[in-house]
Amino acid sequence: MADKRKRRRPADDSDSDSELPFKSKLKSDSAILQTLKTLKDSAASSSETKPLTLSDLNLSTACREVTDRSLSSVQSSIESLILSFAHSILAGNGFSFSVPSRSAANQLYVPELDRIVLKDKSAVRPFANVSTVRKTTVTTRILQLIHQLCLKSIHVTKRDLFYTDVKLFQDQTQSDAVLDDVSCILGCTRSSLNVVAAEKGVVVGRLIFSDNGDMIDCTKMGMGGKAIPPNIDRVGDMQSDALFILLVEKDAAYMRLAEDRFYNRFPCIIVTAKGQPDVATRLFLKKMKTELKLPVLALVDSDPYGLKILSVYGCGSKNMSYDSANLTTPDIKWLGIRPSDLDKYKIPEQCRLPMTEQDIKTGKDLLEEDFVKKNSGWVEELSLMVKSKQKAEIQALSTFGFQYLTEVYLPLKLQQKDWL
């Protein structure tokens, strides 16, 4: 009925079909689905070849990585470590930790792996030294607390950990930093230590998985979707008939896609961390990509921050480079909104925003980053952004109607394989 009205008086409705740019270019959904099937098959076959690991590379610099480990193996590592300390103390030698350095100087971007890893520099942290006695004590205490978590098989947050001994830790930055040290010392991921971050992400679409033993069907999660669990080790049994994963930066775009049930028209899994990616969402994305072998397409704002978010999913953050193997999802395609889309899709001037000085600086810094430089398409887009000094949010597409995103922009992008 709504459509009929519009056709009778096309001039007074800015949302009318005849005015929607590029709608006429859209082919049938089955043609677009064929494109997506090809994309999926190529993603699946490329993941058949065993992914490169650090040890395959024979790098001149030795690097270190942590792995996911079971609770019982973490527990026995802690027990062996403490036992060795006891022997050392009884032999009159005191004890000290060997702590991998997590400083910038000890980080390395490995192009073959397309992520940041940690080199092998370590520091000795002896107990019997005025300058390190406190930090050694904190490290020992954190180890003790992690050991308790292993025994009880429960998860806690970094904040919980801090409050367990405020007197010793003094402030949370200290216990947080030592927690990362402990990950490196034990060679396991922070998730393996059962210390989790607050959950933030949501997922909806063609995915079934188990969360703590409950089977979740993400096509039956209404508009709200399923909150991504904070503890990835209790997530399993992933099944899907999706052709791709759509990674969305923002909540508002996610909502549009969920309400329109975009995943029923083009079978996909839609996921968002609502802004800056959190550890739980990164682990969840990685697990989906690995288990389901699906291509990942990203929909982010056309600004340096959007690209930065994409890079955190793709290559990891410097802060947690020791765990980049588990946290990063390689080969994410930049679907949109890309700087070149602004003119291509005729986004009106008033819906574009001028970049601030800080934006431009961030953009220029990103152009120097290895993970951008290795993709010439990205360099071109980012250069265009910095040159035009214009940015735009995903929401800018609403200027052509609230459903332009789901009805024209995304289908056309998919049809034209317009990702980089």
Next chain:
Amino acid sequence: MADKRKRRRPADDSDSDSELPFKSKLKSDSAILQTLKTLKDSAASSSETKPLTLSDLNLSTACREVTDRSLSSVQSSIESLILSFAHSILAGNGFSFSVPSRSAANQLYVPELDRIVLKDKSAVRPFANVSTVRKTTVTTRILQLIHQLCLKSIHVTKRDLFYTDVKLFQDQTQSDAVLDDVSCILGCTRSSLNVVAAEKGVVVGRLIFSDNGDMIDCTKMGMGGKAIPPNIDRVGDMQSDALFILLVEKDAAYMRLAEDRFYNRFPCIIVTAKGQPDVATRLFLKKMKTELKLPVLALVDSDPYGLKILSVYGCGSKNMSYDSANLTTPDIKWLGIRPSDLDKYKIPEQCRLPMTEQDIKTGKDLLEEDFVKKNSGWVEELSLMVKSKQKAEIQALSTFGFQYLTEVYLPLKLQQKDWL
């Protein structure tokens, strides 16, 4: 096994049962459940008596409120309004809106209702006036956009609305403000306009409800829980065998409760907005309380901000006082962490934080608020907080062990009916 070890060497484990303060006071779960059943029955019977509405009160000041309305009724209201404008224009009188004032001077706390409402002052917004022509145009445009949403039966965010006509709206504060005006003009809630806020809250526990047609069982949502849908009008069919609703301020405490499946030991529904309450979570809580007739117990930080959050759930925010009837949940009990708990539960000094000057000022301001003053227990607690100049987070309980919250603190609180 863990327990056995502890018993053999009780001295070296700060988490051992013998040291857990007040654990010995705990009665059996069935005794506590009996207490909760009494609480639930009294909540149910008090909601049998029809809740007071503005019209019952015969206030000397006339007040106005908005109601939830169907899309088709919103649509026909808009059409009648525009039709009346057309008549007025044809009669040579131009047109103008009558816009209810939302300023502080037009707000009133009604103790009988225990919430803030809007008085009946209105302003005329004529088109043919230099000072109001722009705002009248914006108002008309927003009405047109809402009309489109009615025709299409879709939901959008305030951000989407803004981007539909950036040139006219200039910045989002303008379209947001006029959107609230439009709610007041049409006498309906913002949800009825199909403009929703981003979702933030999660729910887990003994609740089954439908989200956009999908049935959701919140006992089968693992640890992550179910994201609360942004559009309350697509939520329905609530069923529950819970005895109470546990409203939690923070994510970390929510996670502890979800992982320990606290709702299976004490049947309840656990809900959090992860900080400042958003509209979607407030509407969801209100709907649960109304449909399920359950008591609501709140677990917030012991600081002025925690009490403020409680007040937003309970009495509404000043900004949206025109919609307080739909957004507020009356009779929320303050379970903890209360300022008196700090000494009662022997929270160590180092886990308490000194209040800042701003905290103390906020605390003193709250003491002047009507909604605090009407509850003498709250006044006492808040006075104690301001006097002691100490605050504490829920997480501070972790000092007695990670599960102290779920295993001792909350059960004991429930057993002792220790809420205000």
